[in-house]
Amino acid sequence: MDTKFFVSRRKARGLSQAVLCEGICTQSTLSKFENNTQVPSLPILRQLCERLDLSIDDLDEERRRSDWLRHQLDWTEEELMVENYQRAKQLLAAIPTAEITSTTAKMQYSYLQGLLVTLVGAADTTALFSFTRILDELDEEHQTIFAQLAYLGEGILYARRRALDQAAFFMAKVKTYLEQLTEQSDPHGDNVNNARLLTMVYYLAEYHALIKEYDQSNKYLDQGLTRCAQEHVTYFLPRLKLLAAQNALETGASPAVVIDNLLDARAFARLNHNNTVLVQSMSLIKHYQDLLAGKPLDEGNAK
Template sequence: MNIQRFIEKRKARGLSQSELAKGICTQVTVSRFEKNGQVPTLKILIQLCNRLELPLGELFPRVGIKQPEILEKMEEAEFFLITSEHDRLQTILKNIPFDEIKDSQLLLEYYYLQGFVMIFQNASLMDCLFTFEKLLFEEQKYTSDIYRLLAFTGIGMAYAKEGEIEKAEFYFNKVFKEIYLYTIQSMEDTWRVLNVVFHCGVFYAEKGDLETSDALLEYAISICSDNHVTYYLARAAFQLAKNALAEEKPQEQILELLQDARAYAKINKNRILLEAIQTLKETILSKNN
């Protein structure tokens, strides 16, 4: 994101951070965005850009600071993982020339994305495990805790998909003990921590431990709030709604969670989740007829 363009436009209009923020957000929100790259919610960002008469698209330029083509493809692929568009994710990975990946960080990201898409596309257990083993092997060179936790999460998910719950729980327990202590260092880090926390929450929900699941999903929502991101908010709220349904909580509470999930899913243009939300809502309401 071209934050420098945002800063230049604010200064050109003679606005301080406080003047720009007035009536929209706090001065601290603008400061965090400009200094630390902490992106506010889409609604706030649009309002700030409108006040500056700055088209939002200018923050996402095709020109400017050049990024390697592979890195751009990886970032796009990771977004499709967030929005559950696994076919599009797999297409991007297939078009990345693997032999040209020389950077250790990019190789870690490739294995992590490949492992997760293999789970969702029902690859064999052994193939999934082998991919995550490669991730763990590469992680030892780079020493990145988040990729190790992503690998453990993926291995747990792969075992759970095969019904091997005891093995799955071994890995999820390892993640559960460490993820609360992990310090988020970047926006990309935020996405990956949310990936881990969310899928841990889903696992414990499917296992029937709704109390643990609810705690993890609420933690995911607090991470989103603290870091001003909306990704995974919709999925966390939707899973909380499913948990509430299983716990036989009041229908009003469940529908409120679904409404929250729908609002966030619309912001993120998560078409697949919007369809799932509508289906569950119709199922709940049909029971009243």
């Protein structure tokens, strides 16, 4: 039991031993606990913790450290979703890999490491090792969502290296997984997995746009936008709308359609602090201003 954490919390609150234990136990009982000589009864310990806005579980150093690691991994994943690659890199680098003990956390770390180096154009070998570790070691049966994310990561890597045959092989696995999910009664699950499914949908849309299959790309964009609305997830809305605008541009849609999507991309980028999409959308909006009869660009002009 981490009594040092308990004592530091008491001192941070500016409470003396006498004040903290008043009405709960004797100061001697509290002193023995803080000096690691005797743990008080569970009811007394619970009341002392509640007075410090703690739970008894908070005194479990190993559990508290595990919670921090999980939070750090989830935070890194969020930063990747909004394309804040520098911050994601910093967060991931701060994680002591020797302390990652659960298989799930190891898979999440490997996935994030592989995807990050893929998206920033770093060493291919690092990305491939990270994804292969999931598929060949941590999830040999390929039963978890991280196996599908590893397939996706390899597909993205090969697509961006223009190795399209290899990219198609891995993207096909991700497509099959998503198609099977739609046949289930409850394909959604928790918010974290919803965001991961959106990751798959977005990069499938990006892949099909890359190979100029815009109908397929737009199909996945529609799926992504529908899922965002149904599950109240906004991380991918800026990127979905920006890609929709780029697809509209490539397929010869009217400037108004392009700008309508760009305006949405700009608004959602501001909401989600996605500076990458914000800069891209504002640049494209400026480019299209002259196509709207020189009028100031606002939501009314795009209708």
